[in-house]
Amino acid sequence: MVKYKVTVSRGLCISCGVAPAVCPEIFELGSDNGKSKVVDKYSVELTEDISVGIIPKELYECAKSGADSCPVSAITVEKIED
Numbered sequence: 001m002v003k004y005k006v007t008v009s010r011g012l013c014i015s016c017g018v019a020p021a022v023c024p025e026i027f028e029l030g031s032d033n034g035k036s037k038v039v040d041k042y043s044v045e046l047t048e049d050i051s052v053g054i055i056p057k058e059l060y061e062c063a064k065s066g067a068d069s070c071p072v073s074a075i076t077v078e079k080i081e082d
Contacts, residue, residue, distance in 0.1 A: 005080050006042070006063050008051040010035040012074035019075060023066035025059060027075075036074070054080070 006026060008019075013035040019027040020036060030037040030051070037046060038053030045052040055063055060077065067075035 001081075002057045003080050004055050004057065004060050004063060005078050006038055006053045006055055006067075007076045007078075008036050008038060009049070009074045010037065010047075010051055011049045012072050013070075014072055014074075016071060018069045018071065019066035022069045023059075023062040026053065026055060026063050027066050036070075 010033065015029060015034045017029055020029055026039060026042060027036050028039050029035065033048060037043070037051035042053035042055050043051065044054055063077045067077050
């Protein structure tokens with residue numbers, strides 16, 4: 001099954017809110033520090049510096065749009081295979 005790993009570098013994030021606006025199914029601004037993070041439903045790791053999530057292939061286009069919209073390139077989306 002194809003899935004995708006979404007990584008948000010919260011250290012680079014400037015809290016502009018563009019990724020959550022473009023793809024709220026995957027991204028939100030964290031209540032801890034106001035930086036973008038992967039929503040709890042898909043989150044596998046969350047620290048002050050990084051947020052990592054695993055998403056199904058159906059959400060790839062949304063995640064990619066969110067990543068591409070980030071003005072500081074703080075988000076990456078990469079394919080993983082089980």
